[in-house]
Amino acid sequence: MTDYSPSHAELSAGAPLWLLAELTYRCPLQCPYCSNPLDFAAQDHELTTQEWIDVLHQARAMGAVQMGFSGGEPLVRKDLEELVAEARQLGFYTNLITSGLGLDEARIQALRNAGLDHIQISLQAADSDMAGALAGSSKAHARKLAMARAVKDAGYPMVLNVVLHRHNIDQIDRIIELCVELGADAVELANCQLYGWAHLNRTGLLPSKAQLDAAEAATERWRERLAGEGNDMRLLFVVPDYYAERPKACMGGWGAIFMTVTPDGTVLPCHSARDLPMTFPTVREQALRSIWYDSFAFNRFRGEAWMPAPCRSCDERHKDYGGCRCQAFLLTGDPAATDPVCALSPDHGLIETAREEAAQDVRSVAQLTPRNARESKVFCRA
Ligand code: SF4
Ligand code: FES
DSSP states (O other), X not given: OOOOSOOHHHHHSOOOOEEEEEOOSOOSOOOTTOOSOTXXXXXXXXXXXHHHHHHHHHHHHHTOOEEEEESSOGGGOTTHHHHHHHHHHHTOEEEEEEOSTTXXXXXHHHHHHHTOXXXXXXXXXXXXXXXXXXXXXXXXHHHHHHHHHHHHHTXXXXXXXXXXXXXTGGGHHHHHHHHHHHTOSEEEEEEOOOSHHHHHTGGGTXXXXXXXXXXXXXXXXXXXXXXXXXXXXXXXXEOOGGGOSSOOOGGGSTTTSEEEEOTTSBEESSTTGGGSSSOOOBTTTSOHHHHHHHOHHHHHTSSSTTOOTTGGGOTTHHHHTTSOHHHHHHHHSOTTSOOTTSTTSXXXXXXXXXXXXXXXXXXXXGGSOOOSHHHHHHHHHO
């Protein structure tokens, strides 16, 4: 008789709640702060529509309830509407994370008909000159603004995301003003997290403490002003890790609630884990349930048993889970180290050094390394 009782691993690990489907690494833009892996050009064997549908079924059967579609630019996939419809029909809450490029009124309507719940559009800057320099496209900014309006006209809340760094953070007032003009409902002012291409360019992206403080103060002034005007647009300001005293609870803990499936079917506990010196399983060879509960990769940093000192005996380990494994690896070369962002880490000096190096880096936007397939091929050979 078949034994359907849960395995030991299933009893000790909770179910994944959130699935991020990175449908493709293809993207028409070239932002130097992209978090995609440096060697994305080598990952060109994308899952088919049917393979994605199978992934959705498996994830939902495991208990996942929230689905993000991202990339690259997910709109590059012509089957996006079909995948959204399938996810919705399975009962997922669905979110599209997009640059807005590849969107038009007809496609917004098609996504609406498919049942898409939520759209988030990213902006690069307050004006098209800066946005164009960052994205490598002089036309993208105007297109994004038009699509933000079209999304709202279609009945969606307008949710905008602006990645902040030293080259656009001083525009904060104009950025927020633009979002008000557009009629945004919520704006995420997210200081760039330093993974992938952003880590490659990190000393040329990290803002100074003075820039950061000024931007945070400006955001607070706008919150007060908007409240006084009865405008309920929400402003979320995300501080960069390199200026924090404690690390973030990355992904809510390794293998705790989140998994991402990359374009070629590799399954990761976070969007940047592909850069770690580990092998991750793929849905082309293993069932999602077995990957989540039984694979070495998902169990490697699950829970607390793996933690080194000082995390092992720290009262805050239940709050931040020792921080981010990818950040620990990028900074120390050891994915099992305490995240150096933590002021208690023996490697915290690396963060201070990075800030000092950033202060000496005078590169313009044009001198940063853009994320594109040609640059990526350099890392594929390494
Ligand atoms: Fe978190 Fe570890 Fe720092 Fe404690 S020592 S606050 S658990 S990162
Ligand atoms: Fe990978 Fe934080 S981004 S663990």
